[in-house]
Amino acid sequence: MDVTGVDESLYMPYKEQTEMREQIAIALNGGKALVAPVTLPTFAADAETETASEQNTPSLSVLISSVDDVALATESDATLYYQMPEAMAMNLTAMQDLFAANPHLIPWFPAILIGDHYKAAVTFLETVKPARIVTNNFGMGFAAHELGMDWIAGPHMNITNSYSLLCLKEEFGCKGAFISNEINRTQVKQIVKPADFELHYSVYHPIMLMTSRQCFFHQTVGCKKKRFDDKCLRKCDKTASILSLKGEGFVVDKQRGDHNAMYSQTHYLNTDVMADLPLAFNGLMIDLRNIKTDTQVKDSKAGVIAAFTQQIAQQDGKPLHALISPSTKTQYKKGL
Template sequence: MLLSLRFCGQQDQPLVIQASVETISTQVEGGNRVETFSVQSDSMMRASDKSPLDKEALEKRFRSFNNADYIIQEYDFSGLSTGLSIPFKDLTALKNRLAFLLNNSVDVISPVELPKLQQHAKVDDKPGLSLLISDEKDAHLGDVTDADIYFKLPESFKKNCDKYIELLKRNPRFIPWFPAVLIGKDYLEAVRILEEVKPAHIVSNNTGVAYKAFEMGIEWIAGPFLNTTNSYALNTLQEDLNCSGAFISNEINRMQIRNLKRPPGFKLLYSIYHPILMMTSRQCFFQQTVGCNKPSIEDGCMLKCEKATTITNVKGISFAVDKQKGGYPSIYNDEQFLNLDVIQDYSNLFDEFFIDLTDIGSGSKAKLDKIQLIEHFENLLQGSEDAKIQLDSMVTVSTHAQYKQGL
């Protein structure tokens, strides 16, 4: 609907607002319909040098009517004398009266005032390191670090598959890391892992698995793919699902992170090194890139296929194309996310800084020495400037632009 606002007022007279609403009809018969509303202030207009009601002031006050229900087509100030004003509270009452009429004479619900949240103390005084692996061959990394080791579970499982149940029981130090997308039998198999392994705690990017963990009394952390960006989300996760911690989104910037308020006894985690996922699909990316002998995707492709390559578009920008066994085909940015600034900025806020040491998303790039990476990251947490230089030299193609840009 189109809305036109006409403002009229003279000294020692009330301010009058006339609103015309034009409803556009798509039918030939009847045409457009115009309704007119009029409201006036209780107080009289007085001369004012400090804050007169001029075109700019009134447009600023009434532009909120330009919303999902109305489009302001015109402001008319021809009937309003200059240098006049009414008290601010009277102008607000006038605006509310007009909003009531435009809302079919139904009271407009005021915005909810959210309570201010308290910043609670950290769980750990000094931030620790955690890392993600996806292959049991990397279990030896636990010999060189005390960091928490998360084990990435696939998106797809064979029915009644005990492979990962046995793997997690064999390696009690591995903390199960559940993916975001689990469909049908794959979700049921993920739940069976919880029931059989009964881990002390997990990381879940899937709210269904998180709810199941909550029902079973398993401590769980909200993974980075839940993209948590604000303090009220943290409170909701804790109060409704007994969540014990959460990864903070890498999409918010330094200033936005500063406003986060931690719930009591709640861990805050931040990923400082990981591949940047751009797209995940159930369709094959390799038939159009490196080729595949199969004419179309088969049932076994999801569980058996494992490929990785790098493609370059016509602008010279490269992307990593990756397909893990049990995973969906995915495209990754050629740059790794590497944010070392956040350690200096927010070691007093985060309990844990996370690094992804899987080979997923690396494309055809040479694999980095994982033991060296762990050593440099741990030294960086201890305040070593040399470690920062070493990491910058190892991870040559990286970015943390979002930490500066934000949402």
């Protein structure tokens, strides 16, 4: 803009400055007028939902990935989620047999299901017909809805607002969702769930940072194979700790039937949410899969479940932070 002819003492009202800015914006936008900002309406829970929340005591659920842990169902009243392998095409028969023998298990589908593995996962739904699933893969949620099954949106969908919940319910028949662990207390408190919709929250889990179809071990602990193939996906079971150039620690983990994953150095443990928002959630989950980080647990898995059960019921029991350490809840404090 050429302002050489403008007198230094010129006074221009704010109204005219605003008009000039708008004209400049229109010119930069190809001559098209800018769309005025849209103010979204706020959500308010209906009376029935508020009453149900006031009467709600969160239930405890446990995520496992080992057949050896299925017996935990006999030692507590916690709901058991079973992590389905990403290599579903190679494990379909084994999964069908496992769930036929243990109908109390609820399938937990991973975010990555590609090609034949996705088709095998859909075949699993069609043959086993579970009443409910939890999924981090939206395609599996849609398939479950088409088959008339209840489905819960998993934590990897990273749900952070009320509009997402309403969309999931009205457009895709979703029955509930895990709220993102990346938002803080205030942000969680602002979320309003639709009527007849469940909210869940993971209070203890390893923090996944990345999943990759590439091998993480060639440049860490080494591997004799030149590239990652189907045999690696099916059989490889390795773990390693690495340090970044900044001295930050990470865990590289590869489970049989899954792709390579990178985790934070310690588990996420958030007991504050139980006191901060005691009526917000229908269910609280703990992840007891065998993923090794620097976090140490000073009890058996059955003991950990009992400790969390007592904490949720506000009964005296073993202090969780003494039982499980070190851990982090930075995400809950910082938020987005």
